[in-house]
Amino acid sequence: EDQVTQSPEALRLQEGESSSLNCSYTVSGLRGLFWYRQDPGKGPEFLFTLYSAGEEKEKERLKATLTKKESFLHITAPKPEDSATYLCAVQARDTPLVFGKGTRLSVIA
């Protein structure tokens, strides 16, 4: 059974304090690993797809990396507007996404 574990559950940062969120996964034949951002009361917003170990993608202050067992979402010099829940999901072949529980990020000015 495909599984995704995200850590920490919650993270509180000062503005400008860089950090990383972790997503550990087990999947039979990874087709893609996805990162989403979710604001309270809204649907998840797509951020990145990673397909193979060693791949990296960046968008503004966010950088996602992938190994064979985990993915990291690095946040550089975060701002208060980066506060949200960050969700990781995996997909094996032609199957639905399997999500982790997310990391709630709070960035304090």
Added chain:
Amino acid sequence: DTGVSQNPRHKITKRGQNVTFRCDPISEHNRLYWYRQTLGQGPEFLTYFQNEAQLEKSRLLSDRFSAERPKGSFSTLEIQRTEQGDSAMYLCATTSSAYEQYFGPGTRLTVT
């Protein structure tokens, strides 16, 4: 705004009543997924369509739940005889491939 719309945004109903939600996908997207999300959890897969064909349903999906996608356009999710445990956010996501899925804003259901 991803272009996926869901209605209603909020629904409050009494236990035992039936409810129906609607999802309008991005026009060129042929795959449509329904997920359920409760507080503190990630979205959980319910069912998905490719065009008008329902290809997969979660084993966790009660027979009180039914979904349709007539003509491969919008989709509806109906819950019959609602229970308090059905209270959740119901999310629709669409894609033109098997990769990135784009989510709508969700419908928040409260069963009293």
